[in-house]
Amino acid sequence: MNVSIVGSGYVGTTIAACLADLEHDVVNIEIDEDIVDAINAGEAPIHESGLEERIAEHAGSSLRATTNYDEVRDTDVTLLCLPTPQSEDGSLDLAPMRAGSEMLGDALADKDDDHLVVVKSTVLPGTTEDVVAPILEEHAGTTIGDGIDIAMNPEFLRMGTAVEDFLEPDKVVLGAQTDDATATLRELYAPILEREETNLVETDIREAELIKYANNAFLASKVSLVNELGNVAKEYGADAYEVLEAVGLDDRISSRFMRSGLGWGGSCFPKDVAAIRAGAREQDYEPELLDAVVGINDEQPHRLVELLAEHVSLSGARIAVLGLSFKPGTDDIRKSRALDVIESLLERDASVVAYDPVAVENVREQYDFDIEYADSAGAALEGANGAVVATDWSEFDDLSFDGMAQRVLVDGRRIEVAEDALEVYEGLTW
Ligand SMILES: NC(=O)c1ccc[n+]([C@@H]2O[C@H](COP(=O)([O-])OP(=O)(O)OC[C@H]3O[C@@H](n4cnc5c(N)ncnc54)[C@H](O)[C@@H]3O)[C@@H](O)[C@H]2O)c1
Ligand SMILES: O=c1ccn([C@@H]2O[C@H](COP(=O)(O)OP(=O)(O)O[C@H]3O[C@H](CO)[C@@H](O)[C@H](O)[C@H]3O)[C@@H](O)[C@H]2O)c(=O)[nH]1
The missing domain is CATH 3.40.50.720 (NAD(P)-binding Rossmann-like Domain)
Incomplete structure (x- = not known):
């Protein structure tokens, strides 16, 4: 599958390298040019066991990075791996999610075929449907279900063992509203889901969050x-x-x-x-x-x-x-x-x-x-x-x-x- 990953920090970079390993074609969309340059040079922008060799192997072929959101149009699915930091009062700061969703929506406005947007960032219940979806609708000029679908798929990897955790998880949680979205995610994770040890949880978006x-x-x-x-x-x-x-x-x-x-x-x-x-x-x-x-x-x-x-x-x-x-x-x-x-x-x-x-x-x-x-x-x-x-x-x-x-x-x-x-x-x- 052609996959775009928005945000190439600890999660986005690890997932990108692992999905390339699973024979997907992956592009990282990232605002930090140093990270983009590192990935394109085949180098890991962070220290994580098993990451460097995967990036070195796939960079330039099935893995690349860019600052240009337009590249999402050449992909079938976008995983949002944007930061969800803590505000001063402890509450969830959704500013990066909003900004990234706006840019993604703008880019998808010119896409003809269907696209699935998957929230992988950790967000409170309601964020995917009540914050991300309306922004995408406004900026892409369409409604969810009409060309763009949305899903929530939380990530459970740990730092230090991120590659192993992503490729060999205890569970994969898919929160979606449509069978098509679930089917696309099942295809994306097929080799992982085939493992006997991987428990698959299919649920609604709010529960997934x-x-x-x-x-x-x-x-x-x-x-x-x-x-x-x-x-x-x-x-x-x-x-x-x-x-x-x-x-x-x-x-x-x-x-x-x-x-x-x-x-x-x-x-x-x-x-x-x-x-x-x-x-x-x-x-x-x-x-x-x-x-x-x-x-x-x-x-x-x-x-x-x-x-x-x-x-x-x-x-x-x-x-x-x-x-x-x-x-x-x-x-x-x-x-x-x-x-x-x-x-x-x-x-x-x-x-x-x-x-x-x-x-x-x-x-x-x-x-x-x-x-x-x-x-x-x-x-x-x-x-x-x-x-x-x-x-x-x-x-x-x-x-x-x-x-x-x-x-x-x-x-x-x-x-x-x-x-x-x-x-x-x-x-x-x-
Ligand atoms: N770190 C973990 O172990 C872990 C594990 C599971 C889930 N999560 C969740 O995943 C999400 C990402 O976490 P992380 O640790 O990778 O964060 P991070 O801060 O390491 O990475 C986020 C990246 O997004 C980039 N970015 C910010 N705004 C952008 C924009 N508008 N467009 C493109 N790129 C943009 C930043 O430059 C940064 O490189 C968070 O919600 C986090 O809670 C993290
Ligand atoms: O028995 C233990 C286990 C952990 N820790 C500490 O707990 C923190 C978190 O450790 P760990 O959970 O291994 O690392 P994270 O990378 O923060 O992973 C957690 O946070 C991620 C981001 O949400 C989730 O994806 C993971 O499932 C979840 O384990 C660290 O400071 C550890 O030193 C202890 O003190 N004692």
Whole structure:
């Protein structure tokens, strides 16, 4: 199929490369020329396992990128992978969705044959039908059902394992109003749907939109619950990991998403939980549990710094922060817990030296922290009076602490540590 993807960020780029892999002909429509140039040069604009080689293989043949929306006319289906950020008040900011839908509608005004527009971005119930569809109708000069059809197909991939998650998902959710739209999406995802492990959910648009938020709200709540239990375990001098490993043996609970520590960050959980809370309030429902889920999450970085302060006098101390990305396997630093840890350390007049295998450049560009950056974990630890682990990169397993001035490590992520090599080793929840 000929597929256009509007927005070529973490999701749009990954999906484009994967759909090219599935033998579709794909064009990315993106306003950032650097991203367009990177894809056309066969390079990945982001760090994601398995992406670089796929882009290198398909660029110039079945995968290309452009800033020109007119190219959507040569495609059968457009996937909207535009950002849906959080406004200052926590609500969903639909400005990029509106702008992209306007440009897409303008381009489709001159298209003769049928076209399916699929919202893949995470949007609150009603957005596809009440916001995107009317804009498309106005700008394309037609009505939905008359040449243009619309569907909602949320995406569940995770950063760090995005390619694998997209190609081997637990489920594919198709929200559509017509059989034609569903049939087109089934064809688009045929090789993925043929897998025995892929569950296919066909539903209405509104349910598809809400499934995505419910999914993320559930997972974020699970991690916050695990963190609350972890904090309680720490007070009792018990190891939360041992406790929750046993709890996870109950099929109804499952052992996944049971890692307690610094909490959840990233581009999705924080903004999606904020959006569903704001949306619920708009519907006159007080989401008290989700409020608490965020409250617990916000506290974890401070708890980590407090724990460190029990062993190191922070003012003037040199503190190594290991890990900057919001999770391992990605250079994405959006709402990374490491950033809260750094802010909290700086507030207490510590001198921070940070290291991350891939995310240093992003932090340098986006934050003007008065901190040092090291080229390796070993270099960050050299001369440090204390260290914290903010991201569980596997290269932090079995670190050497020989160069530290004070061998104190507070671990927010439960890495593999030779505790004997340290004077003090404290886990945040164990
Ligand atoms: N990142 C994830 O892990 C993930 C997973 C599932 C779903 N989602 C959802 O997918 C959507 C996209 O997320 P993302 O992380 O890829 O965002 P992103 O910010 O990384 O990428 C969005 C891209 O869209 C481009 N863009 C903005 N306005 C545009 C326009 N008018 N026309 C063309 N391009 C435009 C931006 O330049 C950017 O490259 C969001 O709704 C997000 O919630 C994200
Ligand atoms: O047991 C756990 C699991 C995760 N996390 C943290 O939770 C955050 C999110 O992790 P993860 O869900 O693996 O990464 P994301 O890429 O943010 O993926 C989530 O958000 C995406 C965007 O909506 C969805 O598509 C995915 O299904 C959903 O898992 C990270 O900070 C992790 O460190 C924990 O603290 N403990």
